Amino acid sequence: MNSEPDIAIIGAGAAGIGAARRLAQTGLSISIFDALPRLGGRAWTCKTSAGPVDLGCGWLHSADRNPWTRIAEESGFKVDRGLTAWGEQYRSLGFAKAEREEARRAFARWSHRVATAQPASDRASDALDPGGSWTAYLQALSGYISGDELERISVKDYSAYDEASTDCNWRVPTGYGALIAASLPAGVELHLATPVEALTLDERHVVLQTAGGAVRARAVILTVSTNVLAGGAISLPSALDPWRDAAARLPLGNNEKLFLEIVGDSPFAPESHLLGDPRDPTTGTYYIRPFGSLLIECFLGGAGARIAAAEGHRAAFDRAIGQLASLFGSSVRDCLRPLVASDWARTPSIGGGYSHALPGQADARVALARPLDDRLFFAGEATHTTDFSTAHGGYESGVRAAEEVISVVVPSSQSRA
Template identity: 55%
Template sequence: MDTTFDVIIVGGGAAGIGAARRLTAQGSSTLLLEASPRLGGRAHTQDLGGYPLDLGCEWLHSGDRNAWVGIAEASGFPVDRGDPPWAKAHPGNVQDEDDEEAAQRAFGDWEERLRTVAAGSDRGSDALEPGGSWNAYVRAIAGFMSGVAPERISATDYLAYDDASTGRNWHLPLGYGTLVAASLPSSTALRLATPAQRIDLTADGVAVTTRAGTVRAGAAILTVSTTVLAGDAIRLPSGTDPWREAAAALPLGRNEKIFLEIGRDAAFESDVHAYGNLHDPRSAAYSIRPNGWPVIEAFLGGEGARIVEEDGPAAGFAFVSAELVSLFGSDVASAIRPLAVTAWSRMASIGGAYSCALPGRSQARARLAQPFEDRLFFAGEATHPFDFTTAHGAHDSGRRAADEAFAALRERRGLVLRGSMAAAEARAAR
């Protein structure tokens, strides 16, 4: 078994796979270490009830510039470029349309006020209208977007994403997680269920210690979540405290999904969207019969996701079932039954949904993306300057880190490189 490589990638999510694809194209020998028994990280498609449901990331945000679209099409994965379900409401929804419009306007007004707040306190809650009647709705939507309450949202950070987004949200019928996991190059050495425990600098690169032994490389790319990076699961070299501090300034929010199976065909229309209680910051957003499947996906963010994390799946099912009954009438109670619930915040190898910069700390993304001693490189959605929270931002950060690692190895003289990279060095020396 090989124990020496050009590059070791720690983390097999979208960033790690993006890095592996880039390094493969450059001819580097690469080992990917993944703590869990599967690839994909926060991109995870699971067959539930016979349907490929995305437990994590689901939408090709900014689809017209999303790298995964090209990867999907090159790999034969269909891409649905139609409007997302939240673009239309369920015809059986008894929600007052005037109230919905007022709530949406209030959210838009909050986003506009963020521009003023960004130049001051940078705290998202300072853009809330004092005593505003729709603040609960704003809190709920902010929870969907960032996973945290407005008090913990950097206005500067929020606007960086919002301004860069193209608003094109496309879908992968076979699952985003399916695509990400299938995209690792076959030439990449892979070790699943092998968490990195320690990373040390060596004279010619790095040594990564795992339960299965120590592996060595000229460089390592660390793509783990900010929760993991800020914690003590991986012992990093002396001098990396600033990176841990940057990760702590970019905590993962709470976002969970609850899936319900529809047992009666006539109960709901297909491919539509509904929203729960406009006056409850815990409310869920509902994707009903996506792709025509007899399934309801309830998406909970921030305070709503806290129900699942703190009170457990049964409490989550009870909460969303009550909201659906309130929206569509008591008859639907007998038409739905629990199917699955996520637990991203409870997963030790991840620890939450996606990153959100704390007020005044948006610059932590750039700090976290900096290399350490030209040996240790950092990637992951949290390191992207504006496409954070997305799988394409993670992918692109992995590609950036791969380029940095490749350049550092190429410039470091006296290092014995393996594979095509070594051959290229030998040819250049003649």
């Protein structure tokens, strides 16, 4: 282990890798540390008997301007630009066309208020129809989008993302997580399964304490999740209390995925989708047979994801299979097998899905992104003011933090490399 690298990066997810890719162009020595035994952070393509599945981010959101699209093409990863089944309800099962139209109108009314008549409270729930019949549906959508109920979502924050999004969503058939993990540049000293236990500042360096010993770096880029930063997993100096406070105002929502394997004959059509129960805010939403595979991907958000985390995988799979059986008939129970599930909420080095600002706290993203003393720099999806909650937001924040480092530690002629 290099005990005195020029730059240390804490976190080997999209932000850390983005920072490393930019810094690798400067000739600086770079060490990257992650508590997990793998690259990618919240991007994780898991190999299964039924094929690769993304337990974390799975869609190239705003793909027409997403830097991972370019990286994928340059690296030989196929990008699928085909239309997807999101927004459809296969054969209108459990959600008739007339009901879908009513629910979409309710969402449109809420979206219009959010965009044009933002409530003074900045609380997204205050833009709902009073006594509206589709509130449970909108809460379910909030769970998928933000990982939490509308009562805990900042309208200003939500609108910033919504206005910047291009609604262009593509896929990487071999896995978004696989793409991100394959993108760490050569020459970076990588330390996996190596959590940073403490961070201190001396007169000239940032000192990291790890199980492998102390590391003294000229500058550090910290990319850990807001739940980790706000918690006590890393011992931090009191000078960082304002950053911990900002992180606490940008908590991670709850988002989990379950994958079911399809065996034998089944009624499941390739590239189809349906919402489990539009009147249940804890419902799963199901993407069936992506790319023709024999898989069903179940997304859980907000209250549904919290229930899954609390009750465990077995109960979550049982609930998902039961919901599908209620739509397709009880016989489908015989052709569905639990395959693999995420557990982001109970992963100590992450602690949830992705960040959202609490009402009145959208400006915490700017506060969280500020450097400290030209030695400690911050990146991660939560520091991006418009593309938070995404892998491309994480990547862009890493590049931004790297540029900040370069402006301080690299001579101007070299920084243009």
